[in-house]
Amino acid sequence: MSAIDKRFKLSALHRRILKKPIPDNIGYGYCLGGMAFTFFLILAATGLMLTLYYVPSEAEAYKSVQKITEDVPLGWLVRSMHKWSASLFIIFILLHTLRVFAAKAYRAPRELNWIIGVKLLALSMGSGFTGYLLPWDQKAYWATEVGTSMAGTVPFIGEYLVQFIRGGREVGGETLIRFYSAHAFIIPLCIVALLWMHFHIVRRQGISKRL
Amino acid sequence: MKERIEEIEKTFYPHFVAEVVVVIFFCLQILIVISMLFVPEMGRPIDLSRQYQPRPEWYFLWLFELVKFFPGWSVVVGTVVVPLASVLLLMMMPFIDRGGSSSKMASIIFYLLLVMPVLLTISYILSH
Numbered sequence: 001m002s003a004i005d006k007r008f009k010l011s012a013l014h015r016r017i018l019k020k021p022i023p024d025n026i027g028y029g030y031c032l033g034g035m036a037f038t039f040f041l042i043l044a045a046t047g048l049m050l051t052l053y054y055v056p057s058e059a060e061a062y063k064s065v066q067k068i069t070e071d072v073p074l075g076w077l078v079r080s081m082h083k084w085s086a087s088l089f090i091i092f093i094l095l096h097t098l099r100v101f102a103a104k105a106y107r108a109p110r111e112l113n114w115i116i117g118v119k120l121l122a123l124s125m126g127s128g129f130t131g132y133l134l135p136w137d138q139k140a141y142w143a144t145e146v147g148t149s150m151a152g153t154v155p156f157i158g159e160y161l162v163q164f165i166r167g168g169r170e171v172g173g174e175t176l177i178r179f180y181s182a183h184a185f186i187i188p189l190c191i192v193a194l195l196w197m198h199f200h201i202v203r204r205q206g207i208s209k210r211l
Numbered sequence: 212m213k214e215r216i217e218e219i220e221k222t223f224y225p226h227f228v229a230e231v232v233v234v235i236f237f238c239l240q241i242l243i244v245i246s247m248l249f250v251p252e253m254g255r256p257i258d259l260s261r262q263y264q265p266r267p268e269w270y271f272l273w274l275f276e277l278v279k280f281f282p283g284w285s286v287v288v289g290t291v292v293v294p295l296a297s298v299l300l301l302m303m304m305p306f307i308d309r310g311g312s313s314s315k316m317a318s319i320i321f322y323l324l325l326v327m328p329v330l331l332t333i334s335y336i337l338s339h
Contacts (some may be wrong), residue, residue, distance in 0.1 A: 011216025018224035031234050069253055069327045080246035086244060101321055104308070111305035118302045121271050128268050143265035150278070150290035188228055 015176045023207055025180070029099045030207065042046035047184065054134070054209040056180035058173035068190035086128055093121050105208035107195055113201040130183040136176060144179070145171050178210050266339070273331035276338075297324055 005011050053072055055064040068075035097117065106114035134145040138204060148171065150164040167174030221227070267275060274294060282288035300307075301324060308317035 018222070018228075020223040022221050022223055022227055023228075024221045027235075034231065035234060035238050037231070038235050038240070042239070066253055073241050076250055080250045081242055082247045083251050085242055087269070088238075098325075101304070104314070106305045107308060107310075108215065115302050118298060122298055123269060128270065132268060135254060136257065138257055138261075138263070139254045139265050140264060141257045141265075146265060146275075147267065147271070150274075153287040153290045155287065161214065183233050197274060 020203070023209070025209075026207060032092055032096040032099050036096055036180045037195070039089040039092060040195070042085045043082060043089060044188065046078050046085065047188075049078050050080055050082060051184060056134070056177055056203075058136070058176060061134065061176060086131065090124055090128065093124060097121065102210075103208060109205060110201070110208065113198060113205075116194050116198050116201070120191060120198065123191050123194070127183055127187045127191070130179040130187065133171075133176060133179045134183060141171060144175065148175075269332070272335045273328035276331040276335040297327075300324060 050068065050069055053064055053068045053075065055061060065079075070076075100114070100117070129147060133140045148162055148165050151165055154161055163169060165175075166172070166177070167178045184191040218255050232235060266272075276292075277293060278289040281287075302318060304317055304321060307320060
């Protein structure tokens with residue numbers, strides 16, 4: 001053990017995490033952000049499992065979701081968990097936001113962490129929006145059609161904006177690949193980066209005192 | 212620094228670990244129960260000839276409702292201006308609240324930003 005510890009410094013790392021001092025006047029309201037993070041981890045785990053069978057192509061997407069739901073062992077459960085933890089993720093981010101606001105914990109010196117939090121909320125909603133298209137069914141198609149057309153109302157650049165989001169004039173195979181990339185790679189990577197900053201700042205600044 | 216050590220005696224381990232583990236399992240329990248009870252069904256395959264009014268995720272309902280209030284050219288207010296302004300206002304909270312009376316101002320803005328989507332969501336549900 002000591003040979004391993006000498007090389008990887010594991011016990012030092014554990015001491016830093018395990019012996020981290022925590023003020024004793026915090027209640028269960030302080031769990032809300034951690035619960036949101038728990039659902040994020042579940043989303044990542046179930047999402048990665050879904051990528052084993054999901055095919056992001058115009059011809060295959062619907063069939064692959066059908067396969068996950070009907071043929072793959074426990075596929076229906078993984079898909080159900082992914083869908084429900086997405087909703088719970090948003091709910092707990094909102095509750096966490098309320099708690100932080102009520103405690104006035106966004107005040108100096110925590111301005112930056114509040115802004116990062118708002119960005120995380122926006123990214124999470126973006127992830128929900130892009131993920132909604134992936135089952136490639138009626139509901140998904142028309143919700144994306146309506147949702148992306150909203151970008152077209154911007155003066156002057158609206159038309160280009162819609163084409164950029166859709167990858168073409170209409171919602172189609174290009175849109176599906178684009179949304180898959182955003183949902184499975186781009187947005188999660190951004191969320192992980194922002195979460196790291198979010199937690200790092202909390203550790204450096206400590207938990208805000210009660211009012 | 213010395214002062215800080217005196218007022219904080221509890222550490223993550225062992226004081227909080229058990230509670231954190233319980234909360235994590237609580238989250239998993241709720242999720243698994245809901246996921247097994249309400250399994251998402253397969254939707255119908257895409258039919259381009261039959262357009263229908265889709266229902267977005269619950270956290271986007273307010274945006275769909277908001278758009279109705281801005282007909283014609285002003286639709287951009289509902290689709291872009293209001294949502295973008297809401298996010299920016301929310302981000303600006305620490306700078307709006309500079310203590311004293313501005314703190315009350317920040318609270319009013321925050322709770323308005325909270326009430327607006329809630330009312331719009333209720334309005335959407337009632338009208339569908």
